[in-house]
Amino acid sequence: MSANKVEEKLFQNRYRVDAGRPHISIKNPELCTNQCDQPCTVCCPAGCYTQEGNGRVTLITDGCLECGTCRVICTEHRNVAWEYPRGGFGILFKFG
Amino acid sequence: MAEKFDAIVVGAGPSGNAAAYTLARGGLKVLQIERGEYPGSKNVQGAILYADALERIIPDFREDAPLERHVIEQRMWMLDDSSYIGTHYRSADFDQPPYNRYTIIRAEFDKWFARKVRQAGALLITETTVRDLLLDGERVIGVQTDREGGAIYADVVVLADGVNSLLARKAGFRPELNPADVALAVKEIHFLPTETIEARFNLSGDAGVVIEMFGKITQGMMGTGFLYTNKESLTIGVGCMLSDFKSQKMTPSQLLENMKSHPSIAPLIAGGEMKEYAAHLIPEGGYNAVPKIAGEGWVIVGDSGMFVNAVHREGSNLAMTSGRLAAETLLELAQARLPYTARNLARYRRKLDESFVMKDLKKYRRLPSVFHRNPQFFTAYPELLSQAAQTLLRVDGEDKKSKERAIRRSFVARRSRFGLLGDAFKMWRAFE
Numbered sequence: 001m002s003a004n005k006v007e008e009k010l011f012q013n014r015y016r017v018d019a020g021r022p023h024i025s026i027k028n029p030e031l032c033t034n035q036c037d038q039p040c041t042v043c044c045p046a047g048c049y050t051q052e053g054n055g056r057v058t059l060i061t062d063g064c065l066e067c068g069t070c071r072v073i074c075t076e077h078r079n080v081a082w083e084y085p086r087g088g089f090g091i092l093f094k095f096g
Numbered sequence: 097m098a099e100k101f102d103a104i105v106v107g108a109g110p111s112g113n114a115a116a117y118t119l120a121r122g123g124l125k126v127l128q129i130e131r132g133e134y135p136g137s138k139n140v141q142g143a144i145l146y147a148d149a150l151e152r153i154i155p156d157f158r159e160d161a162p163l164e165r166h167v168i169e170q171r172m173w174m175l176d177d178s179s180y181i182g183t184h185y186r187s188a189d190f191d192q193p194p195y196n197r198y199t200i201i202r203a204e205f206d207k208w209f210a211r212k213v214r215q216a217g218a219l220l221i222t223e224t225t226v227r228d229l230l231l232d233g234e235r236v237i238g239v240q241t242d243r244e245g246g247a248i249y250a251d252v253v254v255l256a257d258g259v260n261s262l263l264a265r266k267a268g269f270r271p272e273l274n275p276a277d278v279a280l281a282v283k284e285i286h287f288l289p290t291e292t293i294e295a296r297f298n299l300s301g302d303a304g305v306v307i308e309m310f311g312k313i314t315q316g317m318m319g320t321g322f323l324y325t326n327k328e329s330l331t332i333g334v335g336c337m338l339s340d341f342k343s344q345k346m347t348p349s350q351l352l353e354n355m356k357s358h359p360s361i362a363p364l365i366a367g368g369e370m371k372e373y374a375a376h377l378i379p380e381g382g383y384n385a386v387p388k389i390a391g392e393g394w395v396i397v398g399d400s401g402m403f404v405n406a407v408h409r410e411g412s413n414l415a416m417t418s419g420r421l422a423a424e425t426l427l428e429l430a431q432a433r434l435p436y437t438a439r440n441l442a443r444y445r446r447k448l449d450e451s452f453v454m455k456d457l458k459k460y461r462r463l464p465s466v467f468h469r470n471p472q473f474f475t476a477y478p479e480l481l482s483q484a485a486q487t488l489l490r491v492d493g494e495d496k497k498s499k500e501r502a503i504r505r506s507f508v509a510r511r512s513r514f515g516l517l518g519d520a521f522k523m524w525r526a527f528e
Contacts (some may be wrong), residue, residue: 001212001333005349005353006347006349007285009349009370009373010373012370012371012372012373012392013372013373013374015181039342040346042341042345042346042347043280043338043341043342043348044349045200045280045282045328045347045348045349045375046375047347047349065373065374065375066138067280067375067376067377068260068273068340068377069280069338069375069377071260071272072272072273072274072275072278072338072377073275073338073342075275078272082260082262083227083381084131084225084262085131085225086225086242087131087222087223087225087241087242087243088131088132088133088222088223088224088225091137091138092132092133092137092138093136093137093138093139093140093202093203093372093374094203094372095201095202095203095204095285095329095371095372095374096136096137096139096140096141096143096201096202096203096206096373096374
């Protein structure tokens with residue numbers, strides 16, 4: 001499936017994005033380019049992590065479902081700084 | 097907020113609500129903190145509500161709880177790429193009140209449960225994320241929230257903050273989750289007219305059907321799929337162990353797309369309008385993965401404590417029961433004027449050990465490792481059984497004895513005689 005299709009799914013969801021204050025970040029981007037097969041780019045159910053042509057990983061947290069997958073699978077370098085969004089921000093499930 | 101509470105409950109899911117409700121009813125001054133806009137807005141489940149666990153907390157919940165359908169039929173499907181083989185159990189006994197289980201929509205249900213908690217006397221603040229536990233040496237004395245001047249104090253903190261359990265982890269009470277101990281599940285909700293759902297699943301009134309599935313839909317990963325009927329919607333999802341997701345190249349959303357297009361599943365959801373896509377981790381590490389659940393001034397309840405029975409797809413009932421038992425322990429200590437020390441709170445673990453929660457987890461303690469090491473249960477067997485059924489059912493002029501021989505040969509060719517025996521033994525050990 002194209003990244004497109006995940007975006008279509010996420011489009012159905014309700015979010016209150018905390019603009020400019022992402023709740024997840026990559027601690028040291030250099031570590032992602034070296035000796036890591038970048039499972040975050042496959043496993044994130046919202047497709048927040050993208051593998052770039054230059055071997056880097058880009059993270060955009062706007063569509064995050066706050067599951068915790070990226071943090072738990074980053075076992076090589078523990079390179080994901082993961083917090084919940086500020087109170088009231090992030091995904092707001094209508095049905096859950 | 098320099099106010100001090102008897103107890104702070106972090107989270108307003110099933111375990112947090114069960115704990116806060118029980119504590120407030122017991123007369124304690126309780127603060128419940130929820131990070132979502134409303135209780136339920138951060139919570140994800142299939143979702144099945146098992147009546148018994150809630151009945152022990154709110155006996156008359158059926159009067160006003162938002163319930164979708166009571167379940168009268170359970171289907172278990174084993175799928176290969178083109179077929180399913182399985183069992184259906186439908187009983188009119190399950191159509192007699194009081195009903196045993198219901199499908200629910202968590203955003204609605206959690207809102208209702210939290211309202212009950214407030215009515216019982218607890219104070220709820222929403223849109224507030226707890227960032228850290230406040231410690232005095234080893235002892236938890238309160239929480240630090242993301243509100244201005246966000247320190248709040250209490251004699252005891254109930255950690256109902258969900259599977260990620262960030263607070264206990266940050267405080268050093270437990271290590272990071274192991275990818276082999278959590279499943280990642282993705283699901284969608286599809287809306288359809290009530291009449292369509294009732295016709296497709298042979299239902300009337302508020303009766304419902306649940307389908308649990310395993311086999312090729314998880315592409316060799318250890319996991320299961322599900323399809324539940326709500327009043328005007330269907331929820332469909334699939335979950336696999338995170339360690340398995342990590343070692344293959346399929347995205348979770350693609351896995352769900354493939355499952356939705358399976359020839360046995362597609363007609364059931366056809367024409368539905370998808371209105372939400374959700375993902376959630378499920379703590380499925382079982383008995384051996386349960387962390388330390390009580391210490392100086394703190395207890396862990398619900399998903400944070402790994403209380404999920406993956407075999408029977410039970411979690412919210414274990415969550416509510418752990419919340420209730422933790423609260424009952426705190427109330428007993430309060431009544432006896434005993435402090436919330438690790439030593440005194442060990443009573444909570446004993447209560448859990450004596451309940452179905454730990455007994456069931458203990459019963460299946462070997463199962464996670466058996467399935468991890470033996471993917472054939474999710475790949476080879478569904479295919480072999482499906483082929484066997486087809487061989488027997490297809491009428492093509494071949495005699496039945498030859499057909500049976502062909503089936504036997506197919507099993508031996510795929511798994512060898514030793515392999516078949518070993519697999520039978522492993523299954524017996526896992527479920528013993």
